[in-house]
Amino acid sequence: MYIQQLIDKLGQDHVSQEEHELFRHSRDESPHDSVLPDVVCFPTCREDVEAVLEIARINNVPITPFGIGTGLEGAAIPVKKGISLNFAKMNRILDFSPEDMTVTVQPGITRVELNEYLKEYGLFFPIDPALDASIGGMIATNASGTTGVRYGAMKEQILDLEVVLADGTVMHTGTKAKKSSSGYLVTNLFVGSEGTLGIFTEVTLKLYGLPECTVMARCTFNSIESCAKAAQNILLKGVSILRMEFIDKESMIVINRENGYDFPEEHSLFLEFAGAERTVHQEVDIVHSLLQDLGCNHWEVSSNPVEMQEIWRARKELSFSFLQEEGIDEVGADVCVPVSRLPELLTYARQLINETGLKGGVWGHIGDGNFHTLVLFHPTIEGQRELAESTNEALAKRAIAVGGTCTGEHGVGIGKRKYQQLEHGQAYDMMKKLKQLFDPQGILNPGKIF
Amino acid sequence: MYIQQLIDKLGQDHVSQEEHELFRHSRDESPHDSVLPDVVCFPTCREDVEAVLEIARINNVPITPFGIGTGLEGAAIPVKKGISLNFAKMNRILDFSPEDMTVTVQPGITRVELNEYLKEYGLFFPIDPALDASIGGMIATNASGTTGVRYGAMKEQILDLEVVLADGTVMHTGTKAKKSSSGYLVTNLFVGSEGTLGIFTEVTLKLYGLPECTVMARCTFNSIESCAKAAQNILLKGVSILRMEFIDKESMIVINRENGYDFPEEHSLFLEFAGAERTVHQEVDIVHSLLQDLGCNHWEVSSNPVEMQEIWRARKELSFSFLQEEGIDEVGADVCVPVSRLPELLTYARQLINETGLKGGVWGHIGDGNFHTLVLFHPTIEGQRELAESTNEALAKRAIAVGGTCTGEHGVGIGKRKYQQLEHGQAYDMMKKLKQLFDPQGILNPGKIF
Numbered sequence: 001m002y003i004q005q006l007i008d009k010l011g012q013d014h015v016s017q018e019e020h021e022l023f024r025h026s027r028d029e030s031p032h033d034s035v036l037p038d039v040v041c042f043p044t045c046r047e048d049v050e051a052v053l054e055i056a057r058i059n060n061v062p063i064t065p066f067g068i069g070t071g072l073e074g075a076a077i078p079v080k081k082g083i084s085l086n087f088a089k090m091n092r093i094l095d096f097s098p099e100d101m102t103v104t105v106q107p108g109i110t111r112v113e114l115n116e117y118l119k120e121y122g123l124f125f126p127i128d129p130a131l132d133a134s135i136g137g138m139i140a141t142n143a144s145g146t147t148g149v150r151y152g153a154m155k156e157q158i159l160d161l162e163v164v165l166a167d168g169t170v171m172h173t174g175t176k177a178k179k180s181s182s183g184y185l186v187t188n189l190f191v192g193s194e195g196t197l198g199i200f201t202e203v204t205l206k207l208y209g210l211p212e213c214t215v216m217a218r219c220t221f222n223s224i225e226s227c228a229k230a231a232q233n234i235l236l237k238g239v240s241i242l243r244m245e246f247i248d249k250e251s252m253i254v255i256n257r258e259n260g261y262d263f264p265e266e267h268s269l270f271l272e273f274a275g276a277e278r279t280v281h282q283e284v285d286i287v288h289s290l291l292q293d294l295g296c297n298h299w300e301v302s303s304n305p306v307e308m309q310e311i312w313r314a315r316k317e318l319s320f321s322f323l324q325e326e327g328i329d330e331v332g333a334d335v336c337v338p339v340s341r342l343p344e345l346l347t348y349a350r351q352l353i354n355e356t357g358l359k360g361g362v363w364g365h366i367g368d369g370n371f372h373t374l375v376l377f378h379p380t381i382e383g384q385r386e387l388a389e390s391t392n393e394a395l396a397k398r399a400i401a402v403g404g405t406c407t408g409e410h411g412v413g414i415g416k417r418k419y420q421q422l423e424h425g426q427a428y429d430m431m432k433k434l435k436q437l438f439d440p441q442g443i444l445n446p447g448k449i450f
Numbered sequence: 451m452y453i454q455q456l457i458d459k460l461g462q463d464h465v466s467q468e469e470h471e472l473f474r475h476s477r478d479e480s481p482h483d484s485v486l487p488d489v490v491c492f493p494t495c496r497e498d499v500e501a502v503l504e505i506a507r508i509n510n511v512p513i514t515p516f517g518i519g520t521g522l523e524g525a526a527i528p529v530k531k532g533i534s535l536n537f538a539k540m541n542r543i544l545d546f547s548p549e550d551m552t553v554t555v556q557p558g559i560t561r562v563e564l565n566e567y568l569k570e571y572g573l574f575f576p577i578d579p580a581l582d583a584s585i586g587g588m589i590a591t592n593a594s595g596t597t598g599v600r601y602g603a604m605k606e607q608i609l610d611l612e613v614v615l616a617d618g619t620v621m622h623t624g625t626k627a628k629k630s631s632s633g634y635l636v637t638n639l640f641v642g643s644e645g646t647l648g649i650f651t652e653v654t655l656k657l658y659g660l661p662e663c664t665v666m667a668r669c670t671f672n673s674i675e676s677c678a679k680a681a682q683n684i685l686l687k688g689v690s691i692l693r694m695e696f697i698d699k700e701s702m703i704v705i706n707r708e709n710g711y712d713f714p715e716e717h718s719l720f721l722e723f724a725g726a727e728r729t730v731h732q733e734v735d736i737v738h739s740l741l742q743d744l745g746c747n748h749w750e751v752s753s754n755p756v757e758m759q760e761i762w763r764a765r766k767e768l769s770f771s772f773l774q775e776e777g778i779d780e781v782g783a784d785v786c787v788p789v790s791r792l793p794e795l796l797t798y799a800r801q802l803i804n805e806t807g808l809k810g811g812v813w814g815h816i817g818d819g820n821f822h823t824l825v826l827f828h829p830t831i832e833g834q835r836e837l838a839e840s841t842n843e844a845l846a847k848r849a850i851a852v853g854g855t856c857t858g859e860h861g862v863g864i865g866k867r868k869y870q871q872l873e874h875g876q877a878y879d880m881m882k883k884l885k886q887l888f889d890p891q892g893i894l895n896p897g898k899i900f
Contacts, residue, residue, distance in 0.1 A: 099789065100790045155638075170876060179603050179786055185641055193634055276732070276736075408627065409629065410631060420632065
């Protein structure tokens with residue numbers, strides 16, 4: 001019955017029960033089990049979102065927002081079925097102020113679409129979680145990625161969110177001013193909330209000037225610890241690096257094999273510098289001499305855009321490179337720890353994988369203390385999935401024990417729920433109360449975070 | 451009776467009803483009416499804070515946290531009397547990790563004390579709201595100040611807060627990792643909450659490397675609009691400036707008169723550049739040629755530390771400079787608007803003051819779109835206070851109308867309560883529900899924000 005109400009409100013073209021649409025909205029890029037929604041809605045404006053929410057509320061039907069499905073923790077999987085709310089038709093730029101370096105967009109626009117639009121103005125939106133993603137999805141998970149070391153995460157980028165709450169209230173969390181001490185600062189309550197507290201319909205983002213000059217450098221070290229120490233030292237030096245990625249030896253072998261490169265098959269750092277031309281070359285020199293003192297090998301600098309793009313593409317598609325074997329599956333971790341604990345944690349991660357006897361890699365945004373593992377398993381071989389997952393569990397618990405977090409950027413979704421109590425302690429109960437306050441019926445993305 | 455309970459728990463030395471202590475805790479640096487608390491407590495540890503909260507809860511007595519009393523909106527004034535909770539004895543450094551560039555402190559430490567400790571390690575905590583202030587107070591108001599243009603506000607600096615809630619729960623809002631997508635991001639709910647949602651007992655802050663080189667520059671323009679346009683252009687250029695302050699002609703006259711300077715008595719920009727030596731000098735050159743194109747006059751550069759300190763001191767004490775006349779009082783605004791609206795708003799502010807016929811100045815953190823006015827009045831002359839206050843009101847409303855906020859950094863306290871509904875709309879009701887959830891008895895700093 002509620003599906004007919006949705007059709008009456010949004011129109012037949014904006015409501016789908018076709019099998020391929022249900023399937024597309026049943027999963028994301030994570031290995032979590034897929035669940036088909038009952039129906040997919042394609043709102044075009046805030047009023048549509050309000051209408052869908054009202055129908056969901058009256059009929060007590062769950063709503064799960066869906067960006068473009070590139071999430072890595074199952075946040076967009078409608079585990080309790082109901083409505084999948086797809087934002088593809090809400091991808092407009094509503095207000096662009098180059099003078100203020102801000103843009104107001106609907107949440108369905110992707111970061112690649114946004115940057116395509118911005119580039120002729122010499123501006124860009126820097127957050128880069130490897131794959132393309134909708135801005136709404138990136139807010140919902142507090143995404144960050146390779147440029148986090150300079151720009152932080154999504155939570156640092158948002159001036160204002162328009163949110164529709166479960167009770168139908170439409171509110172703005174901020175203003176278009178750069179800073180404010182007025183009222184409670186509620187924006188970040190919604191950032192990373194995975195659609196469990198309200199649904200975004202508009203967002204004002206900070207923008208940045210496109211750097212005049214970009215230079216990439218790479219080098220290798222004999223040990224994981226040396227890579228981590230090198231990253232620490234670059235940060236202490238105060239160099240405003242744009243990207244600083246670690247890739248372990250085992251992953252470098254896979255990158256070479258799958259992409260036809262011949263990078264040194266050692267633990268590697270990939271660095272990117274960006275800024276005014278003269279400044280950038282100075283920074284490259286500073287970092288080079290620093291890393292030489294720390295014993296780096298194979299230092300190579302490139303400012304060839306094609307070569308740089310190729311290397312970053314290989315890095316971004318690293319997890320796909322691992323998945324070339326027919327029928328193989330993978331589990332991955334996403335811990336973040338204080339930078340001083342990285343040498344210990346990275347080494348521990350490699351050990352854990354080695355002990356399973358399974359194939360896998362370790363890499364990450366080493367300047368943030370955030371890294372990922374990937375462990376391959378054959379779903380048909382008994383015990384392999386459990387073995388692979390045991391590395392995740394051990395790593396998440398160790399990260400929490402050293403003052404870190406079980407998820408640096410992928411979000412809680414389905415896979416990290418079991419660590420929430422451990423990580424947040426008393427705050428976890430408070431978070432539950434917030435969920436209860438905002439969504440007493442439990443219709444907003446149920447089965448996530450808690 | 452509850453006062454005896456406080457004495458029994460904390461000891462006689464940590465509870466005071468002496469007249470001078472009650473007086474000291476009845477006011478801050480704002481012109482808001484003072485109110486004496488019934489008692490002042492000096493906790494030394496989290497357990498003391500928990501004990502005071504428990505006694506307050508059982509006896510239904512208000513608690514108002516107090517840092518060092520340099521607030522500008524009356525947030526520390528105990529308008530409903532009860533307990534003033536002074537954090538002076540909770541000023542210890544609990545954990546310092548130079549490798550992670552983080553420090554964990556008790557909230558009573560002041561920013562000057564903290565930086566005194568950090569400087570030998572080559573690190574500093576950059577947020578600088580002119581006067582000294584306790585870290586707890588700075589968090590409670592989401593303070594920012596002159597370095598906001600580079601570092602943002604307090605809300606960008608906090609990795610973790612330990613908070614005691616009204617019901618006695620002790621929770622941590624984050625971890626010591628640089629980023630996280632785990633659970634709800636609740637830290638910023640407490641930042642700027644002025645002690646109305648919970649009481650801070652511990653905080654982990656980000657630190658930064660002390661710049662190798664610092665250079666100051668100043669110049670003047672013929673109009674307020676030109677100053678605002680100049681600031682906008684510096685930002686668009688992507689120069690990572692440390693400070694960028696506007697001071698209007700009228701205020702420059704006062705600065706000269708009260709400090710014995712002979713600065714050009716024109717609308718002025720004071721800039722500070724900081725970083726690696728070569729980079730800084732390049733940035734100075736870039737900005738100089740940019741501002742020449744925009745018609746600046748009296749460009750002067752200084753890297754003499756004594757001269758630089760003197761100038762910043764004069765800037766910081768600007769509002770005191772205005773208050774030299776016996777018996778005079780002042781009201782001040784603290785609006786923040788999108789940078790593109792600054793020329794219009796600054797001009798409007800000057801007009802408003804001129805129309806009153808009262809003396810006053812306009813200055814501010816022009817790179818953030820955040821500026822202040824100060825209007826002098828004689829409390830004994832009928833109608834003058836109302837006239838002075840009318841400029842504040844007009845300015846706050848205009849700021850909100852152009853997409854800005856009624857308070858950029860001072861907080862809501864007492865004076866900005868009346869604009870909360872207008873600025874936040876539907877979000878204001880949600881903020882009230884949050885207050886109700888966290889403090890159903892209304893014992894945490896009642897009479898503030900709402």
